[in-house]
Amino acid sequence: xxxxxxxxxxxxxxxxxxxxxxxxxxxxxxxxxxxxxxxxxxxxxxxxxxxxxxxxxxxxxxxxxxxxxxxxxxxxxxxxxxxxxxxxxxxxxxxxxxxxxxxxxxxxxxxxxxxxxxxxxxxxxxxxxxxxxxxxxxxxxxxxxxxxxxxxxxxxxxxxxxxxxxxxxxxxxxxxxxxxxxxxxx
Ligand code: RP5
Numbered sequence: 001x002x003x004x005x006x007x008x009x010x011x012x013x014x015x016x017x018x019x020x021x022x023x024x025x026x027x028x029x030x031x032x033x034x035x036x037x038x039x040x041x042x043x044x045x046x047x048x049x050x051x052x053x054x055x056x057x058x059x060x061x062x063x064x065x066x067x068x069x070x071x072x073x074x075x076x077x078x079x080x081x082x083x084x085x086x087x088x089x090x091x092x093x094x095x096x097x098x099x100x101x102x103x104x105x106x107x108x109x110x111x112x113x114x115x116x117x118x119x120x121x122x123x124x125x126x127x128x129x130x131x132x133x134x135x136x137x138x139x140x141x142x143x144x145x146x147x148x149x150x151x152x153x154x155x156x157x158x159x160x161x162x163x164x165x166x167x168x169x170x171x172x173x174x175x176x177x178x179x180x181x182x183x184x185x186x
Contacts, residue, residue: 025080026056028149031072031098033061033088037111040140041087044109047146051163053153056081062093069094073101083149086134087142089113092124095134105152107145108134 028048032041041057048055060069076084076098084102086095087109095108108125112118118139126136137144147167154160 024054026054027080027082027153028053028055028085028146029072029076029081029083030055030057030085030087030146031060031094032057032086032111033059033063033092033094035059037087037089040111041085041109041142043142044085044087044146044149047143048149051146051150051160051167053146053150060094060098062088062097063091066097069097070101073098076102077104083107083152085109085142085145085149087111087145088125089118089121090124092121095125095136096128096132099128099132099134105149106134107148108136109142109145110136110139112139 030041030044030048032038037059045055045057058072060072062069073084081104084098084104084106086098086106088094089111090113092108092110095106099106110118110121110125112121122136122139125134128134135148137148150160150164154164
């Protein structure tokens, strides 16, 4: 097992960090096909940390560790996981295969590789057959994947819904500040 963690601090979100910061079980699993995906997927861990969501990080490959991938997906709900964020690049089958062995919501993150700019990853993840959905975010959109996971969790968590309201307001404030800064230069 590589990079499994439950944490609350961005500094401790490095893959391979085994330190358990929270004793509470992870609600969100961030999984990826390779440790090389971490450069993109770290954004999801950072956003979950901002919302103080206990999470874990693990490398699971649909192609290189298929048995482990199936085991991970089948056990996730019973372990207390509520949402899976799965990132992969190229022939990116991990999100879809996980969705086929769990009924948890799976959010897919297309990871851009050196060739094809991530379009291959996007199409591999987004074109799921009817009945097995994967909520696919934009290429490299790990941060949005995490925010979507928070929104899913907020359905049954009023405090989290309030945090999301505050987050939306902070975006409004940031845009207003950018607008004012731009207009002041004209
Ligand atoms: C995919 O193959 C992984 O998700 C990764 O994006 C890509 C390349 O993996 P490495 O060769 O860097 O391990 O399964």
